[in-house]
Amino acid sequence: MAMSTSQSALSVEEQAALVESSKKAAAFQAVKDYLESTFQHVGIGSGSTVVYVVEAIAELGADITSKMSFYPTGEQSRQLILAAGLRLAYIQDLPPDASLDVAFDGADEVDEDLNLIKGGGACLTQEKIVATSAKKFVCVADFRKISPRLGTSWKKGIPIEVLPMAADRVLAELKAMGSLNPRVRSGLPGKAGPIVTDNGMLIIDAPFSPLLLSKDTESGIEGGDGEDGIWTVDALAQRLINIVGVAEIGLFHGKN
Numbered sequence: 003m004a005m006s007t008s009q010s011a012l013s014v015e016e017q018a019a020l021v022e023s024s025k026k027a028a029a030f031q032a033v034k035d036y037l038e039s040t041f042q043h044v045g046i047g048s049g050s051t052v053v054y055v056v057e058a059i060a061e062l063g064a065d066i067t068s069k070m071s072f073y074p075t076g077e078q079s080r081q082l083i084l085a086a087g088l089r090l091a092y093i094q095d096l097p098p099d100a101s102l103d104v105a106f107d108g109a110d111e112v113d114e115d116l117n118l119i120k121g122g123g124a125c126l127t128q129e130k131i132v133a134t135s136a137k138k139f140v141c142v143a144d145f146r147k148i149s150p151r152l153g154t155s156w157k158k159g160i161p162i163e164v165l166p167m168a169a170d171r172v173l174a175e176l177k178a179m180g181s182l183n184p185r186v187r188s189g190l191p192g193k194a195g196p197i198v199t200d201n202g203m204l205i206i207d208a209p210f211s212p213l214l215l216s217k218d219t220e221s222g223i224e225g226g227d228g229e230d231g232i233w234t235v236d237a238l239a240q241r242l243i244n245i246v247g248v249a250e251i252g253l254f255h256g257k258n
């Protein structure tokens with residue numbers, strides 16, 4: 003959803019306050035709608051929106067939450083779970099034939115088919131493991147995140163987690179595929195060197211021109227397999243995950 007004229011007339015401080023209140027409202031609504039008191043296993047994603055998800059869960063009180071275990075997607079959410087006094091558990095300790103009841107997470111961009119770009123916080127691999135282990139995945143996103151085509155509002159590129167030894171080769175392959183200026187994500191301000199993920203890997207951000215809706219028939223455009231730089235979400239996801247040295251990609255498939 004684009005900012006309306008009245009929203010864009012807001013001061014920087016007012017816009018920031020609007021974003022925060024939208025994140026909080028979305029998070030509290032999501033917990034109200036999708037967390038059932040009978041649930042036992044709950045996935046907790048990463049990012050600033052998820053902070054409000056954990057706040058909303060903690061506000062339900064120990065009568066409800068003490069029967070639940072919470073599964074993080076990285077160090078940030080691990081700390082959030084602990085700080086809220088919730089029971090921490092790890093996805094590797096859940097039997098492989100068992101599922102989380104629900105997982106809550108944020109997103110960097112969401113298209114109309116509910117395909118997502120995730121990984122702005124470099125947690126995409128663990129996020130995808132937790133998301134795909136859940137019976138229901140709830141994406142909590144404020145009004146800035148919705149766009150007709152992925153790559154429209156999130157211009158930094160698709161986050162791709164790579165083995166450090168393969169980073170240069172993956173970069174070369176991405177350039178050959180038509181990604182514009184793919185690059186290894188660098189460290190936090192004042193910290194030299196690349197960001198190293200919770201898995202000891204690097205993140206490459208690979209911009210592509212806005213991706214098409216996942217069905218060619220809906221977009222009305224034939225192909226979408228990278229010819230002329232045009233990709234469908236499905237074709238690009240398949241191509242990226244098959245690059246040797248890529249551990250996981252920040253494209254999450256929606257309802258298609």
Ligand code: 5RP
Pocket residue numbers: 047048049050051052107108109110119120121122123124125126129
């Ligand atoms: C982290 C993620 C986050 O969910 C995504 O970046 C959204 O973060 P925020 O809620 O701070 O906007 O994918 O890897």
